[in-house]
Amino acid sequence: MGTIIVGGIVLALAGLAVYSIIRDKKNGKSCGGNCSNCGGHCK
Secondary structure: OOHHHHHHHHHHHHHHHHHHHHHHHOOOOOOOOOOHHHOOOOO
16 A cells, blocks of 8 residues: 555656646746756756
């Protein structure tokens, strides 16, 4: 039972991380790997 709970928590955290990355890309906060173009926040 504990494994299912921990697995659910890990999946929820991974989902939040992916959601945050997608949201940042849509808002133009992502440099897409081109750090010379991003204003220095990805260094």
